[in-house]
Every structure is written in C-alpha cells, then in structure tokens.
Amino acid sequence: MNRLSALLLAIVAAGIGAFLVQSGAIKGLSIPGLGALPGINLGGGNTTLNGNVPPRLGDTIRVATWNIQAFGESKLQDPAAMNIIVQVLRNFDVIAIQEIRAINQDVVLDLVNQLNAGGQHHYDYVLGPRLGRTTSKEQYAFIFDMASIEVDRQQLYTLEDKDDLLHREPLVGWFRARLAPEQSQLAFTFSLVNVHTDPDEVDRELDVMDDVLFAVQGDSRHEDDTILLGDFNVNDRNLRQLGKVNGLAWVVSNTPTNTRGSAQYDNMFFLRAATPEFTGRGGVYDYLREFNLSIDQALKVSDHLPVWAEFSAIEGGRPGPVASRPGSFPTE
16 A cells, blocks of 8 residues: 555635635554455446436535636636536535636636525535646535535644645545534534546556545544545546455446446445435436437537435434533534
C-alpha cells in the first residue's frame, strides 16, 4: 500500500460561496496494513441505469455525485442545459459536484438560486478552494437540501498532501440527516469525501484512495460512515489498492457512467459493515432517457451521468440510541 506519508488534514471552514483557511493542522495519520481481500459490490452484478429515481422507502435520504463537466459561466448562460441540471439535482438530498471551473466564485450560488426558484425548494451549498497544478483550476462543492440535510460548516476541510500524490485533493464534509427535533439523536451522520482523480495519473491516485478513506475515518470526528464519491476515472474492475480494502462496497458495477454510454468513471465507495444505513438502492441516473434528449443535447449538460445511492435517515438503519452524537449542528 502506498502511504500518504505527509497527509495533513487542513481544516477549511466554508460559508456560503466562500471558504476560509484556518490556522493549524492535524498530524499525518499512520494507516495499518490491510489484507488483500476483494471489495463487495452491493449492486449484485450489473447496475441498473435509471431513468426516474424510484419512490423513497420510509425515512431515507438520497446521496449523489455528479461531474457537471466544466461547470462555469458559459453553462450558466445555457437555459436548456441549466433546466436539465436543476431538474436532475432536485432528485437528491445532497450532491457532490466535481469540475467547477470558474474564477467567478458566484457560479454555484447562481446554480443554487435556480434550484430554489419558485420558493418550493431550499437548497444550500459549501464550496472548496480552487485546486490544480496548472492554470486550469477546479473546485468541489456539496449542494444539499436544507429540508433533509444539515452540514457542519466548521468541519469542512480539504486534504493536504505534502507529497503531491493527488492532483486535486479531496474535499471532506460532515453531514446529518434532518429529523424532527425529538428524533435528532437518532439521525444518520456521515462524512462525504469528494474526489476527482487525474485521468493521466489515475493508477497512482487510486493507490492512495484507501489511505484517504481511513484517514478521514480517523480524523477528529471518528465518523465511521465515510463515503468516497466522485469521478474516479476508472471502472470497478480496476480499482487497484482501493479495491483490495476488506469489506469495501461500491454502488456502480459493469455499467457506464459517461453520457455516451461507453465507459465507467464515477462511483461511490464505503465500508459495508460501517454503513448498514445503505438500503441497497442506487444506480446511474440516465437523464438522456428521462428527458428524451439527443446525445448532442445531453453533452451540453455534461459528459457524465449522476450516480446515486439511498441511505436510511436513522443511524444504523433503524431507530435506537445513538452515542456521542451532537444535538445540533452549527449553521454559521
């Protein structure tokens, strides 16, 4: 296993549309060796390519990831593409977004304003810093429905990699399902690790994703429900060191996630034993079929399809006492 020998968890606090780097860091974490056991695909073979996302089962939340290809001011000025993007995002409670490319730091705010147009929806977001070794910088964001999800803005951070093993260091957020006040101690809490690997360095980066997973699990919150999600630029048959993690589960198997239907890039990974909240439902959202788009129309939206999964809103997947869970998350 390659080591992120100089991995630091640099805490990055995010407000609406901005981020603030705080002083201090958590020392690098030593990750014990893992047995080379295969991961567990919970999809049971080929993943379904979904048009309509099926109705919810009970108290659940929908988590998604989407590379909205080169999202910036040009795409914001395309009403047809934005109409599709807004309709797609409204299917989900929290969405990890990759490939935001804009110097203007208001592009995600503009997207969220369109999501909230009409007053029936109340989405918000947190945004990471601009990342990249070249002049072409990208940002990660998490967009979430305030009716069903809470975020601790003080616990948003970017992994700092002093050995420069990752082109775009993942953005980590800590979330909680929003339940009625009398049930708040039962709510599912989870960390999301937003990832976009470099396609030219994907082998090396995949070989440190296992370290990333365990580093985030071992941070100051010790959140066992840690989900890696994003654009990994690889299919589930070539996960390298990440795929050898004992008990690893993933959502998409043997199914393309690009818009042309020719390759699998995007996925969600978590430890099966640590996250029993996963209901077993998820897949690839095929907005071409859902909105009857031509391939040219769809590619103006993105060259990727969203990947989603459903989780119980109750910690452990059923009502019961939850130890050491905060009563409320800060909102500012």
